[in-house]
Amino acid sequence: MxxxxINRGMGLGGxxxxxxxxxxLFNKDNKIVVASMGGKLTNELEKIKIKHYNIINTDSKNPLNILKNLIIIYKITKYEKIDIIHSHHRMTTLLSKIVSKFTSVxxxxxxxxxxxxxxxxTNISLKNIPVITVSEAAKRILIEKANLDEKNITTIYNTIEDSCDKMExxxxxxxxxxxxxxxxxxISRIVDYKGVYDFIEVAKKTTLENESIKFVLLGDGPELDNLKNIIKAEKLEEKIYLLGAKDNIIQYLxxxxxxxLCSYIEGLPLTPLEAFSQGVPVIATDIDGTNEEVIxxxxxxxxxIKDVYSFKKYILKxxxxxxxYSxxxxxxxxxxxxxxxxENYIKKHIDIYKNILNI
Known part of the structure; x- marks a missing residue:
């Protein structure tokens, strides 16, 4: 195959x-190509000799940029003889569906x-194509809110690499x-919906009760400077450490x-899976997706959500x-x-790929 x-970008997100x-997983026996507007993980693609094509930011609603992206995707599809476009973003899916009208992809x-x-x-982008959801909650929302047909939707829980060669x-x-x-x-992007300000409050209150506990935040994002200012203003520099984004989380764990995981919204976040693989307990907000991982x-x-007291209680417990703990x-x-x-992750993807290609 x-x-x-294809996706909007290839940064360090889930x-x-x-x-x-x-x-x-599929590079060994298939031809794999990736398209996005770029990001740090393109370096990892290069290491495993997977070709990456650049597209224009799909957040742009400029008709000329939309047309350019359609042309780019069309050319990739024809030149690389693509059988399947597997998209991970609504707009790239919509663009791919349009391209599919002019090709056999x-x-x-x-x-x-x-x-x-x-x-x-969401309905326009995903209607009448196979859809994979990473959680049962995401599937339910697509059926109930986006009016998509249940028979076209399959849930496949994410998996992760549970080892890493980078030791630094x-x-x-x-x-x-x-x-x-x-x-x-x-471990998250430093954005408001990840509950990063709640994390600061949890750290502040927990360390007041137990000075043997320290807090670290791994990630980057638009709220980083604001968090730095809060930590400095409240003299928390010896209690909370901002370590930045890392590409070897397994080693850090x-x-x-x-x-x-203080998030307000997720799909099926990878961080708990990475933590579980190393035997690290997770305290998380009881939200859709996450509550299919954390029992x-x-x-x-x-x-x-925002229950700082309960976060503190379970940390101390x-x-x-x-x-x-053991x-x-x-x-x-x-x-x-x-x-x-x-193994389960691979098998379910193969089944969907073969079914759509009738092989």
Whole structure:
């Protein structure tokens, strides 16, 4: 099969990591091509000798840019003899569907978020094509809110790479572990809907009760400077460490004791899966998608959005009760291997690809 994976960008987000994962998994026996407006993960594609084509930012509503993107996708499809375009963004899916009208290419879409808006656009983009959702919640929303046909939608839980060759770790984290501190981390883009300001509040209140706990935030985003200012103004520099975006999270998790996920909206976030693979418990907001990964009191804890007190309570519980921590840590690995394994992920994608191509 010749497969084109297409998305708005190829930064360090969860969607982009999924595309990289698919590219690696299917590159051996198939021809894989990726198209996006670029980003850091294009370097990883280059390492595994996967060709990347640049498209124009699909957020642009300029008719000329839309036309240019249609031409780019059409040319890729013809030149690379693409059989399937597997899109991971609504606009790239819509553009791909238009291109499919002039070629024999088939189009598949993966819905990563539990969307809350633009249901008409979603219907137009995804109607009458196979759709993969990363959670049952995302599937339900597409059926109920975007009026899509259930028979065209399949849920495939994400998987992740549970090993990494890049060993480099920020010296600040290594220093904290060497001094014996208990490390609590959030790993996410630094945007408001990831609950990054709640993370600061959790850290502030928890460290007031226990000075042996330190907090680290791994990620980058538009709220970074504001967070830096808050940490400085409230004199939290020795309690909260902003380590920046990392491309070897699996290695970092070897030095982390608990992962927090303070998000207000997700699809099926990769961070809990990465944490589970390393036996790291997750305390997360009880929201669609995430609550299909985190099983309360089994591999972590679920709390209400913005419930700073409950985040603090469960951090201290895990810190103070080593027997409970070990029980949850062991469950993390078991649940990851049983529910989010790579073999199941590959098989379900192959089945969909073969079905759409009638092979």
């Amino acid at each position: 010749n497969i084109l994976y 969607v982009e990591k999924c595309i990289l994962q698919l590219s690696k 088939k189009v598949i879409h993966t819905q990563h978020l539990c969307i809350e808006d633009k249901f008409k656009l 770790i920020d010296s600040r984290l290594l220093d904290l572990k060497q001094k014996g501190y208990f490390i609590v981390a959030q 070897k030095y982390i004791d608990i992962v927090l 309360d009191s089994k591999n972590g804890y679920l709390v209400k 895990l810190y103070n009760d080593q027997t409970n 029980y949850i840590s062991n469950n993390c690995i078991k649940i990851f291997k049983n529910k989010f394994n790579k």
